[in-house]
Amino acid sequence: MNKPRLGHINFLNVLPLTYSLKNCGFGDGIDLKNGVPSVMNNDLINNRLDASEVSSIVYAKHDDSLLILPDMCVRADGSVRSxxxxxxxxxxxxxxxxxxxxxxxxxxxxxxxxxxxxxxxxxxxxxxxxxxxxxxxxxxxxxxxxxxxxxxxxxxxxxxxxxxxxxxxxxxxxxxGRCMVYAVWAVHRDFAKNNPEALQHLHQQLYKGLRYGYANKKDAIATVLDTMPFTFQQLDEYLEVIKWNLTEEYLDNLMVFYKYAYEMGLIPKMPKLRLAPVNI
Missing domain, CATH: 3.40.190.10 (Periplasmic binding protein-like II)
Known part of the structure; x- marks a missing residue:
């Protein structure tokens, strides 16, 4: 099985996943690269990564070559704080x-x-x-x-x-009046087509890692308290503001964002939302 090259944005809005990938074995079988959104976006587009969490607008601009990993995103309904x-x-x-x-x-x-x-x-x-x-x-x-x-x-x-x-x-x-989906996990179509086993492994590790990290939120927060200028309560509250599940409703909300972006000429065309073929 090819080891997928995964981009990971080490922001606090994915702290549960960071904790799971680095501390709990969910990064096994994955070639992990960390960076800010702009770097991970660029690396995915230029084939230096097979998959990554990316800004939602990046998928819209490259939907012809990318697929969305199902039921995973970074979203908030109203206040996002970040x-x-x-x-x-x-x-x-x-x-x-x-x-x-x-x-x-x-x-x-x-x-x-x-x-x-x-x-x-x-x-x-x-x-x-x-x-x-x-x-x-x-x-x-x-x-x-x-x-x-x-x-x-x-x-x-x-x-x-x-x-x-x-x-x-x-x-x-x-x-x-809608929730906002800020980021999705996207994978190259060619990688998904040619490496179905690695794709399934990647999605399983990310999907389960997010949920495991959230279930162990207290331990995840403890790993960053010494290096971040936040209290436990601030981070605990923040991880209740951010949500990570991507349902049909939130896909529809994402298309509203794309509609406005297209109307303003910020993306060249309306994208189609295509999900990677994995079993959840």
Missing amino acids: IILVSRKPIYEINEDKIILTAQSATSHTFVRIILQKAYDANPKYYTRHISPESPVPEDATAALLIGNDALYVYHHQDREKFYYYDMGMEWKKFT
């Missing part, structure tokens, strides 16, 4: 302002563009560069978008005398 817009002015006053985007993600870029244009009729100028959570909005900008662990830090360290804070998951819920 995609935060920090602004010097209220969101409804933003128009042609300068907004800095973190270089770490792709879905969040599309996400914030849709919300600001469709919900607030704003047309900001976007720039991508490094953002520090300790000083989230550069002096030359009106607002900045942070994601992942940096955003979660900002969520828990708000300076409301200087900035306004917007949880973009909640903004999406207000705008659409």
Whole structure:
């Protein structure tokens, strides 16, 4: 059996899986590579990986060569806590302002563009560069978008005398009334076709690993407390906000996101959702 090359995004929103892969044997038979979303997205697209968790928008742009691993995603219904817009002015006053985007993600870029244009009729100028959570909005900008662990830090360290804070998951819920699927696990079609046994093994390890890690959430959190600027309670609450199951309802919600992205010219065509042939 070929050993699948798997990209893993070591963000706290998949801490249960990180724990299972690294500490509980669920990484056996897998060639694991860690990185931020932008790196894993690029490595999958350029065939340096066989499968990876990827930003949802990446699948939309490459649905002709990728398949979605069933019943696995990163989603939240409303508040997500780890995609935060920090602004010097209220969101409804933003128009042609300068907004800095973190270089770490792709879905969040599309996400914030849709919300600001469709919900607030704003047309900001976007720039991508490094953002520090300790000083989230550069002096030359009106607002900045942070994601992942940096955003979660900002969520828990708000300076409301200087900035306004917007949880973009909640903004999406207000705008659409729907849950948001931020990431999926995708696999190359060729790999899936030529390595059915390895594909089944990979999906089983990921699917069961997520559930095992969540069932042992306390132990998973304990592995990062010494290296992360969060309390046990903060991480425990966060892992109740994030959900990982991908049902028909959430696939439908994903298509709503793609519809807006297509209408705004952010993706070249409407993708088709195709699932990898595995047994759950």
